Amino acid sequence: DAGVIQSPRHEVTEMGQEVTLRCKPISGHNSLFWYRQTMMRGLELLIYFNNNVPIDDSGMPEDRFSAKMPNASFSTLKIQPSEPRDSAVYFCASSRDRGSTGELFFGEGSRLTVL
Amino acid sequence: AQKVTQAQTEISVVEKEDVTLDCVYETRDTTYYLFWYKQPPSGELVFLIRRNSFDEQNEISGRYSWNFQKSTSSFNFTITASQVVDSAVYFCALSEVGDDKIIFGKGTRLHILP
Numbered sequence: 001d002a003g004v005i006q007s008p009r010h011e012v013t014e015m016g017q018e019v020t021l022r023c024k025p026i027s028g029h030n031s032l033f034w035y036r037q038t039m040m041r042g043l044e045l046l047i048y049f050n051n052n053v054p055i056d057d058s059g060m061p062e063d064r065f066s067a068k069m070p071n072a073s074f075s076t077l078k079i080q081p082s083e084p085r086d087s088a089v090y091f092c093a094s095s096r097d098r099g100s101t102g103e104l105f106f107g108e109g110s111r112l113t114v115l
Numbered sequence: 116a117q118k119v120t121q122a123q124t125e126i127s128v129v130e131k132e133d134v135t136l137d138c139v140y141e142t143r144d145t146t147y148y149l150f151w152y153k154q155p156p157s158g159e160l161v162f163l164i165r166r167n168s169f170d171e172q173n174e175i176s177g178r179y180s181w182n183f184q185k186s187t188s189s190f191n192f193t194i195t196a197s198q199v200v201d202s203a204v205y206f207c208a209l210s211e212v213g214d215d216k217i218i219f220g221k222g223t224r225l226h227i228l229p
Contacts (some may be wrong), residue, residue, distance in 0.1 A: 031215065042221035043206065055215060091160065098215050104152075106160040 002026070006092050006107035014115050018080040021110045024073055025094030033104065034067055034077050036093040043091075049075065050098060082114045117142050119209050119220035126224040128197055136192045136223045138207030144168075149183065149190045150208040150217065160206065166190065194225075202227045 005024040013019055013071045025032050034046040047057040057067070064083070069075040079086055089109040095102040116192065118141040128134045143220060151163040166183050174181045178195045194201050204224045210217040 033217075035219075042129065043219040045216055045218065048215060049217065093160075103150075103162045103165060104160070104217060105162070108157070108159045 004092055004094050004105050004107035004109050006090075008110055009108065010078070010113075012113045012115065013082055014019075015083055016081045017114075018078065019082045019086075019112060019114075021077040021090050021092075021112070022091030023075045023077070023107060025092070026096075026105055027073065029094035029096050029105070031095040031098055031102070032069060032075050033093040033095070034075070035093065037091060037109070038087075042106045046077070046090075079112075084114045087112055087114050089090045116211050117162060117211060117214075117216075117218045119207050119218055121207055121220035121221045121223050122189050124221070125224040125226070129228050129229065130199055131196050133193060133195050134197050134225065134227075136194075136205050136207075136225065138190045138192065138220060140160045140188050140190065140207070140209045142188075142211055143154065144211040146212040148210045150210070151181065152192075152208060152219070154204040154222070156203070163192075177209060197227045199227045199229055201225060 004026055007022045031050050033048040036044045036046055044059055046059045047067045048055055052069045065079055067077045089111045091106050091109045093104040093106045095104050122140045123137055131187045147168045152160045153156045153163055154160045164181055171183050180193045182191045202211045204222045208217050
């Protein structure tokens with residue numbers, strides 16, 4: 001079975017541009033998580049969904065960030081407008097169970113560089 | 116509030132040495148889960164183990180072992196007879212039951228030198 005699929009793997013963009021990161025979770029998984037990884041802050045949970053519904057977005061840095069999950073097999077994380085401090089690796093993860101009890105399966109990450 | 120502390124930022128050991136990665140956690144709940152994940156150079160995080168707060172038995176899986184002690188709020192990870200392939204960043208994580216969020220520590224970067 002395919003794992004969690006993220007795209008793009010790498011994105012370089014200029015400040016002010018819109019960035020959209022995509023994620024396809026593992027089929028049958030009910031929970032989806034977006035994490036951001038930086039050297040300074042480590043792995044930060046941005047938002048998570050259960051059965052396509054956003055449950056907690058308290059980790060989303062500010063209004064420039066938004067996430068959607070229109071169906072069980074697709075999610076997007078959008079940054080508009082992007083800023084250099086958004087440069088990070090963004091991971092999507094899915095879980096069969098609700099996150100607190102289940103193993104998270106991570107994608108390979110999307111490395112974002114904002115110039 | 117939940118918190119996971121991995122005080123060791125970076126560790127280097129020579130191959131075949133044993134190495135222990137420390138993890139200390141904070142939670143107000145009596146029911147919670149603890150995890151360890153490995154992030155090899157390829158970047159993808161890989162699940163290693165999950166323990167629930169009611170099970171303090173130590174666990175061994177091949178060269179890996181985990182020591183869970185509620186009295187000190189610690190969940191340490193030991194690699195015995197380390198190998199170069201063990202080089203990675205290792206994350207300890209915590210989740211309170213019913214909260215869904217899994218909170219990660221900042222990770223320990225482990226270098227196994229040949």
